[in-house]
Amino acid sequence: MLNIFSELRIKNINIKNRIVLPPMVRFSMIEKDGFITNTLLEWYESVALNGVGMIIVEACCVSSDGKLRDNQLGIWSDSFNSGLKEVASKCKKHGCTTLIQIHHAGFLNNLNDIPEDKIDLILEDFIKAFRRAKLCGFDGIELHAAHGYLLSQLMSKLKNQRTDKYGGSLEKRMFFIEKLLMETKDIFDDNFILSCRIGGNEPTLLDGINNAKYLESLGVDIIHVSHGIPDPNFKSQAKIPIPKNFKFDWVIYMGCEIKKHLKIPVIGVRKITIESQASYLIENNLLDFVAVGRAMIGKPLWIKQALISYKLRKKDIDV
Numbered sequence: 329m330l331n332i333f334s335e336l337r338i339k340n341i342n343i344k345n346r347i348v349l350p351p352m353v354r355f356s357m358i359e360k361d362g363f364i365t366n367t368l369l370e371w372y373e374s375v376a377l378n379g380v381g382m383i384i385v386e387a388c389c390v391s392s393d394g395k396l397r398d399n400q401l402g403i404w405s406d407s408f409n410s411g412l413k414e415v416a417s418k419c420k421k422h423g424c425t426t427l428i429q430i431h432h433a434g435f436l437n438n439l440n441d442i443p444e445d446k447i448d449l450i451l452e453d454f455i456k457a458f459r460r461a462k463l464c465g466f467d468g469i470e471l472h473a474a475h476g477y478l479l480s481q482l483m484s485k486l487k488n489q490r491t492d493k494y495g496g497s498l499e500k501r502m503f504f505i506e507k508l509l510m511e512t513k514d515i516f517d518d519n520f521i522l523s524c525r526i527g528g529n530e531p532t533l534l535d536g537i538n539n540a541k542y543l544e545s546l547g548v549d550i551i552h553v554s555h556g557i558p559d560p561n562f563k564s565q566a567k568i569p570i571p572k573n574f575k576f577d578w579v580i581y582m583g584c585e586i587k588k589h590l591k592i593p594v595i596g597v598r599k600i601t602i603e604s605q606a607s608y609l610i611e612n613n614l615l616d617f618v619a620v621g622r623a624m625i626g627k628p629l630w631i632k633q634a635l636i637s638y639k640l641r642k643k644d645i646d647v
Contacts, residue, residue, distance in 0.1 A: 331638065332603070332610050332618065336593065338549050339518040341467055343425045343617075345381035346610050347631060350552075350597050350619035351429040351470065351525075353386045355399050362389070362402030364411030372415050375624060376424035379631035382617065383419050384470050384523070384552075387431035388412070388461075390453040394432035396477070403430065403457045409464055416465040427523055428461050429470040430454060434478030436487065444492045450478070451504055458512045468521035471505065474554040475527065479505060483539055484557045486531050502542055509546050521549040523595070527556015528582025533568045540586045552595040552619070553583035576605070584614040595619055603634035604641065 332346045357368040376383060388403040389395045395402075402408050412428065419426040432450055435442050461469050473479035481487045482504050488495045493503055509522075516522055524543050528536035540551045558567035566578035574581050576599070583596030593616035600606055606618040624630050 330611060330613065332606050332634065333638070334610070336616060338521050338593065341425055341519065341521055343381045344423055345379070345631070346617050347380050347606060347634070348382045348384060348595055348597075348617045348619040349375050349380050349624055350595075350621045351384040351386040351472070352621050352625070353396070353400060355397060358399040358401060360398045362392075362395075362400060363408060364401065364415060369411070369414055369418065373418040373422070374628055376419040376422040376426070378629055379635075380424060380620075380624070382425040382427065385412075385415055385426065385428040385466075387429045387472055388457070390430060390432050390457040391450060394434070394450065394453075394478070396431070396433040400431075403428075403460055404453060406460065409460060412460075412464040412466075416467075420465070420467070425467045427468045427470045427521070428464070428466045429472050429525070430457050430461065431472040432478040434476070434481045436476055436481060439481045439487055440489045440495075444494065447494055447504070451508060454508050455511050458508070459515060462515045462520060467519075468523065468549070470523040470525055470550075470552060471508075472525050473505065473527075474525045474552075474556055476557045480527050480530065480556050483526070483530050485535065486557055486559070498538060498542060502539075502546075505543070506546055509548075513547075516547070522547070523550035523552050524548045525552040525554055528553045528579065528586055529558050529568050530556035531559040533582055533585060536582055537586055537589050541589055544590050544592050548592065550593050550595060550617075551586060551590060552597065553579065553586050554597055555579050555582075575608070576600075580609070580615075584609070587615060593617060597621065603637040606634070607638060607641075 388401040570581045579598035580596045587594040595617040596615040597619035601623040609615045
């Protein structure tokens with residue numbers, strides 16, 4: 329039976345289980361220069377050593393002026409490569425599929441005032457960052473297109489009112505990503521995969537579904553569903569309507585719904601803390617991967633403890 333310890337193969341990459349460490353920016357472990365620190369390196373290796381199936385290394389910024397905070401990892405020059413290579417090497421040494429998330433914070437309140445040639449230059453920064461990520465030895469890239477950052481803004485019907493090549497129809501709002509993938513298609517061979525983290529509500533779930541389907545058509549290998557820029561008229565804490573009997577968070581719900589419309593694997597994330605929650609989502613084929621974030625920080629041995637919990641539950645079921 330399918331469970332959280334089942335393998336899943338994407339291209340030539342065999343992911344040993346269905347638990348993902350999502351990209352959480354560890355500000356307390358990073359200096360303002362944006363380089364990998366020994367503390368951060370040791371933390372990633374400890375998570376890999378304890379058995380997680382996939383690590384998505386936290387948001388690495390493509391431009392020095394595109395950071396979400398001063399102490400954020402950088403990938404805007406080759407000087408960052410040696411530290412990033414160490415992360416990829418140490419995590420992969422323990423059999424952990426390791427992606428790196430590529431990011432730009434964007435211009436939330438004035439996207440429509442940014443000159444087209446400025447966005448052209450940021451696109452070039454993304455292209456260079458993708459190529460650095462491949463050189464650093466990662467198994468793939470995750471493109472950060474959620475949480476109201478640049479690519480989320482470009483996708484958003486609420487925030488993107490541009491009248492140039494970067495705004496308008498769905499196809500134009502996706503132009504940045506489509507051009508990026510066209511310019512880097514040579515690096516995505518059978519040993520290098522692409523995930524895209526999107527807002528399931530951009531601003532509605534229907535928009536999230538349509539965005540995910542479009543990304544799948546561009547060749548994205550994994551969709552990672554988080555939150556986007558919500559409809560300001562929706563006042564509930566859950567930024568979309570969800571069924572009253574749904575057992576999990578509204579962001580997990582969006583992942584489950586988006587999965588129904590795709591052929592590629594989907595990662596769900598938010599407020600998953602214990603093995604039985606993750607197992608329910610995988611065993612019922614609601615998601616392909618479950619991201620465990622804060623709980624993994626609090627319990628570095630989460631995977632090993634989850635295996636014990638799973639075996640005990642299975643024994644009770646079998647009896």
